[in-house]
Amino acid sequence: MTDLQITVNGDPRRVPGPASLLDLLAHLGLDARSVVVELNREIVRRPRLGDISLAEGDTVELVHFVGGG
Amino acid sequence: MxxxxxxxxxxxxxxxxxxxxxxxxxxxxxxxxxxxxxxxxxxxPLTIGGRHFRSRLMAGTGKYRTNQEMVQAIEASGAEIVTVAVRRVDLDRTKEEGVLHHLSPERHFLLANTAGCYTADEAIRYARLAREAGFNEFVKLEVIGDRETLLPDTAGLLSAARALVKDGFSVLAYTNDDLVTALRLQEAGCAAVMPLASPIGSGLGLLNPYGIRAIKRRLEVPVIVDAGVGTASDACLTMEQGVDGILMNTALAEARDPVTMAWAMRHAVDAGRAAYLAGRMPRREIAVPSSPDRGMLA
Structure with missing residues (x-):
């Protein structure tokens, strides 16, 4: 168990590793069905979130729909 | 008959x-x-990108005072297509809910926008993230060129439109009231072109009816006026130009009573559409009596 230093939505964050993207969402209390995940500028499709492991220095973006025109 | x-x-x-x-x-x-x-x-029905819609009024979901007011206003507007924006999840306040906690994707057709994007690449990135949410392949493409007026960067817009069409998107492109840009967007394969009535959030109404009519006359794809409508008469006048629909947000969200304004807008859009279909009388610079000249008392 080693912590990973990553960037999530622009902020540095330490998360317990090893961790998949799905683990990260659980760690953050987010439902995978309600967010879209981008890892190092590449979209990761929902079924693959559990297959992809986070690496030191990764940049993750978690987005959803908000009110807008 | x-x-x-x-x-x-x-x-x-x-x-x-x-x-x-x-x-x-x-x-x-x-x-x-x-x-x-x-x-x-x-x-x-209004047909965009092979999908049919009953309502010619599209509503944005931003800037309402409360989510409840937003939901009620959209209900009162009769809108089927509602726009949403793509933004980072707020991780510090995970209780913050996305708009889908309030709007049902079964009830409304979600049209994601690329609002806030200033380059073609940025807009393409946002469009792809929106599509990944899994609702549809439509995107309301905005590539903004100026922070004060929020007018489109038409070069970036065309470049993003071409890329997104190639990538399988149905692109509804927010643009200005310029015919040539509208024609180029149609050539790029856009499913609809969305010229502004006046700048986003300005409420100035339809500033260039001639320009909007020219775009409608020349384009084959639907023309949806997006932005600038401030009140019901603006919506009615806009629909009277013969356009296929209107997208509005601030006019509802910033009304003192958004739900009542949404009701007014729904009827204004229907009235303007009906008046366009009915064909207005000619304008004359002289009076023509409505009562008979004959039969007057001697």
């Missing part, structure tokens, strides 16, 4: 119960006369 003339899409039906027609279009009018049978005018 079908009405002959320029609007072959307009059907006048008599002696038919209204429930058979309500599914076909938004314009259902029953004559209040006691001597005439009910008369209904039925419009064709």
């Amino acid at each position: 079908l009405v002959d003339g320029p609007f072959a899409s307009l059907r006048v039906t008599r002696d038919q119960p209204s429930f058979t027609m309500t599914r076909l279009g938004p314009l259902i009018f029953a004559s209040m006369s006691t001597t005439l049978e009910p008369t209904e005018l039925v419009d064709t």
Whole structure:
């Protein structure tokens, strides 16, 4: 168990590793069905979130729909 | 029966119960006369990118005072297409809910926008993230060129439109009232072109009816006026130009009473559409009496 230093939505964050993207969402209390995940500028499709492991220095973006025109 | 003339899409039906027609279009009018049978005018549905829509009013979901007010206003507007924006999840306040906690994707057609994007690459990135949410392949493409006016960067817009069309998106492109840009967007394969009435959030109404009419006259894809409508008369006047629909957000969200304004907008859009289909009388610079000249007392 080693912590990973990553960037999530622009902020540095330490998360317990090893961790998949799905683990990260659980760690953050987010439902995978309600967010879209981008890892190092590449979209990761929902079924693959559990297959992809986070690496030191990764940049993750978690987005959803908000009110807008 | 079908009405002959320029609007072959307009059907006048008599002696038919209204429930058979309500599914076909938004314009259902029953004559209040006691001597005439009910008369209904039925419009064709609005078709964008192969999908059919009943309402010609599209509503944004931003800037409402409360989510409840937003939901009620959209309900009152009768809008089927509602726009949403793509933003980072707020991780510090995970109780912050996305708009989908309030709006049902089964009830509304979610049209994601690329609002806030200033380059083609950024807009393409946002569009792809939106599509990944899994609702549809439509995107309201905005590439903004200026922070003060929020006017589009038409070069970036065209470049993003071409890329997104190639990538399988149905692109509805927010643009200015320039005919040539609208034509280029159509050539790029956009499913609809969305010229502004006036700048986003300005509420200045329809500033260039001539420009909007020129775009509508020349384009084959639907023309949806997006942005600038401030009140019901603006919406009515805009629809009277013959455009296929209107997208509005601030006019509802910033009204003192958004739900009542949404009701007014719904009727204004229907009235403007019906007036366009009806064909207005010519403008004259002299008076023409409505009562007979003959039969006056000596």
